[in-house]
Ligand SMILES: Nc1ncnc2c1ncn2[C@@H]1O[C@H](COP(=O)(O)OP(=O)(O)OP(=O)(O)O)[C@@H](O)[C@H]1O
């Protein structure tokens with residue numbers, strides 16, 4: 098076994114750099130971050146901080162493999178216990194992973210709750226929440242039980258469960274997104290402002306879900322504009338501005 102796997106980390110981000118090339122605007126290059134480095138162990142929650150536009154969401158998208166990582170490494174520990182499939186652990190470097198490896202990470206290891214729900218208009222809410230569990234090979238009954246439990250906890254009325262969430266309110270859509278995101282106990286959660294559109298009672302539910310996931314051994318990288326939520330769930334913070342592009346080392 099790779100000797101680095103003796104260490105307990107779930108995620109290792111090393112010297113990551115991000116620029117955007119705006120191909121439809123004369124190829125202008127927009128520098129965002131450089132030198133981003135941090136490790137994350139099971140049960141830990143790291144809060145990404147920084148002003149609007151600093152690059153917080155971009156970091157989550159790079160870890161999830163939505164955005165390409167042009168320089169540096171994003172090592173995710175995949176397999177062994179955490180994903181329930183009993184596969185031996187290995188490190189997958191998202192910066193160099195194949196599309197198949199990215200899909201495997203998203204199925205088994207990384208849960209991502211984006212700020213906005215993007216769904217197909219014809220899929221019912223209940224099916225949307227069950228979907229990640231069915232992909233993991235769980236039985237329909239167990240998947241439905243988990244989906245019902247999460248939708249209930251997140252106060253989505255059962256009359257809405259058979260409807261597509263496309264016409265739901267912003268807060269309802271965010272709660273469906275959270276139910277789907279938390280359906281499986283992923284070893285690593287990426288949460289992008291998960292409580293932005295929620296009232297105080299639902300914010301408390303989300304805090305509980307995050308605390309339960311951490312207690313069960315999940316690691317979390319999150320962006321929390323609500324300082325009360327951030328203080329309740331995070332163990333440490335990272336200021337993205339400390340890694341802002343200086344132009345010195347390209
Ligand atoms: N796909 C993209 N193409 C070009 N530029 C992008 C893209 N995504 C993000 N950016 C740019 O990268 C910078 C960081 O954006 P990002 O969304 O990561 O910021 P953020 O810290 O999450 O901000 P906020 O708090 O407003 O959500 C911004 O200047 C943004 O314009």
Ligand SMILES: [Mg+2]
Pocket residue numbers: 153154155
């Ligand atoms: Mg953002």
